[in-house]
Amino acid sequence: PKVPPKLALSAREVEILGLLAKALSFKSIARTLNVSLGTVKWHVRNVYAKLGAVSREDALIKARDRGLRL
Secondary structure (H helix, E strand, C coil), X not given: CCCCHHHCCCHHHHHHHHHHHCCCCHHHHHHHHCCCHHHHHHHHXXXXXXXXXXXXXXXXXXXXXXXXXX
């Protein structure tokens, strides 16, 4: 099933989810994307909220269940 439009992840959120799937820390993700740690945390919070997830693992499982390839 596809994510409803209002819950669709942005390109940046998908990119961050992909880096989470590679087990990168938030700090490493921030360095990789050349953004602040706060920005990464903000995106991760949005991803969790949109997917109804409570953890990194939960977010990855729910994203894959919705057809995202990470």
